[in-house]
Amino acid sequence: MRSRLKAWIATTLCVSSVALAVDLSLHSVPLEDIVIDTFYGGFIRLSNATPADIERFRDAIPPIDQPKFIPAREAYGVLERDLIIGVADEGDVRAYPFRILNFHEIVNDTVAGRPVLISYCPLCRSGIVYDRRLGDRVLSFGNTSALYQSDLVMYDRQTDSWWFQVAGEAIVGELTGARVTPLPSVVTTWAEWKQLHPDTVVLSFDTGYQRDYSRDPFLGLDEILNTRGPGILGFPTSPQVRADQRLPAGELVLGLDLGGQRRAYPLQSQGDRVYHDRLGDEAVVVFAIGGSGAAFPPVVNGQALRFVLQEGTIHDLDTGSTWSLAGRATSGPLAGVQLELLPARTTFWFAWVAAFPETDIAS
Numbered sequence: 001m002r003s004r005l006k007a008w009i010a011t012t013l014c015v016s017s018v019a020l021a022v023d024l025s026l027h028s029v030p031l032e033d034i035v036i037d038t039f040y041g042g043f044i045r046l047s048n049a050t051p052a053d054i055e056r057f058r059d060a061i062p063p064i065d066q067p068k069f070i071p072a073r074e075a076y077g078v079l080e081r082d083l084i085i086g087v088a089d090e091g092d093v094r095a096y097p098f099r100i101l102n103f104h105e106i107v108n109d110t111v112a113g114r115p116v117l118i119s120y121c122p123l124c125r126s127g128i129v130y131d132r133r134l135g136d137r138v139l140s141f142g143n144t145s146a147l148y149q150s151d152l153v154m155y156d157r158q159t160d161s162w163w164f165q166v167a168g169e170a171i172v173g174e175l176t177g178a179r180v181t182p183l184p185s186v187v188t189t190w191a192e193w194k195q196l197h198p199d200t201v202v203l204s205f206d207t208g209y210q211r212d213y214s215r216d217p218f219l220g221l222d223e224i225l226n227t228r229g230p231g232i233l234g235f236p237t238s239p240q241v242r243a244d245q246r247l248p249a250g251e252l253v254l255g256l257d258l259g260g261q262r263r264a265y266p267l268q269s270q271g272d273r274v275y276h277d278r279l280g281d282e283a284v285v286v287f288a289i290g291g292s293g294a295a296f297p298p299v300v301n302g303q304a305l306r307f308v309l310q311e312g313t314i315h316d317l318d319t320g321s322t323w324s325l326a327g328r329a330t331s332g333p334l335a336g337v338q339l340e341l342l343p344a345r346t347t348f349w350f351a352w353v354a355a356f357p358e359t360d361i362a363s
Contacts, residue, residue: 057145063106069201080191121152124351129185149354167355184341225250249350254293262359296339
């Protein structure tokens with residue numbers, strides 16, 4: 001697992017033809033803690049990297065800038081159990097399979113007229129959607145091939161600032177300290193997403209690149225992390241991250257950042273469950289089923305609802321309606337009602353705590 005894509009060793013790196021110059025004098029983390037993956041079992045610390053090094057590995061993992069989509073009924077290569085990032089906004093419903101994101105990590109897209117960044121780091125299992133708008137700018141993102149805290153580092157093509165993916169924060173360059181806004185999304189199985197959104201489209205395997213999307217080079221990574229820690233990945237993480245054993249490193253969590261509080265909701269070790277919680281002044285409910293999760297305000301038409309998990313199905317105690325993982329009432333008096341999906345980050349625990357070390361954990 002030392003290289004993110006051992007399957008690529010026999011392929012030619014795709015190098016960007018646009019030469020930009022990141023301003024290394026501006027940074028919020030030590031440059032030596034950011035490392036450029038050479039894809040051959042080693043890395044170059046940014047503090048030692050030459051401009052040629054930076055340019056050589058830019059977009060070696062090629063982002064998708066002109067995504068193509070197909071109807072769900074034509075997605076023959078996506079298996080029912082496959083994980084996807086699902087986005088639904090004003091009737092524009094899209095799924096981005098991990099099978100594709102493993103080899104691209106970044107999709108610059110527009111959903112319901114909003115410029116969005118679909119970001120995914122296979123080493124962190126971090127599927128996060130961000131708004132690409134920052135003030136009056138619309139950013140587009142590429143891949144530095146670098147990692148910070150063993151997490152994807154992106155760059156924006158407008159200023160060549162470098163961005164820490166899970167935090168959504170610029171850590172090097174002109175925009176250092178700026179943050180992009182996370183958007184509502186769900187990481188779930190293709191089967192679950194199709195059932196909820198039969199009219200969804202899905203990112204096509206016709207990406208313009210020759211990749212073996214039938215393979216998952218990162219299968220079983222969570223088990224390795226849980227037994228050996230993030231150091232097994234071969235990229236630096238801080239002593240604080242390595243020492244934090246509140247959860248196993250490879251525990252998948254849903255992370256919320258609301259009301260000035262950050263909290264992680266375990267999606268595996270505590271089994272399937274419903275979390276009722278409060279962050280700051282905001283009441284939230286988190287559905288955690290089958291290793292996937294989603295968060296919502298527990299309110300419909302001004303009425304606060306109480307949710308429970310009974311025999312594998314989510315019910316609310318107030319109307320007796322049943323609910324899907326993605327917050328839609330599937331039967332009962334509220335059938336068809338959709339809870340408001342909150343922005344969240346789904347990721348391995350080590351990556352969440354690296355981005356937000358002051359986090360606590362839901363119990």
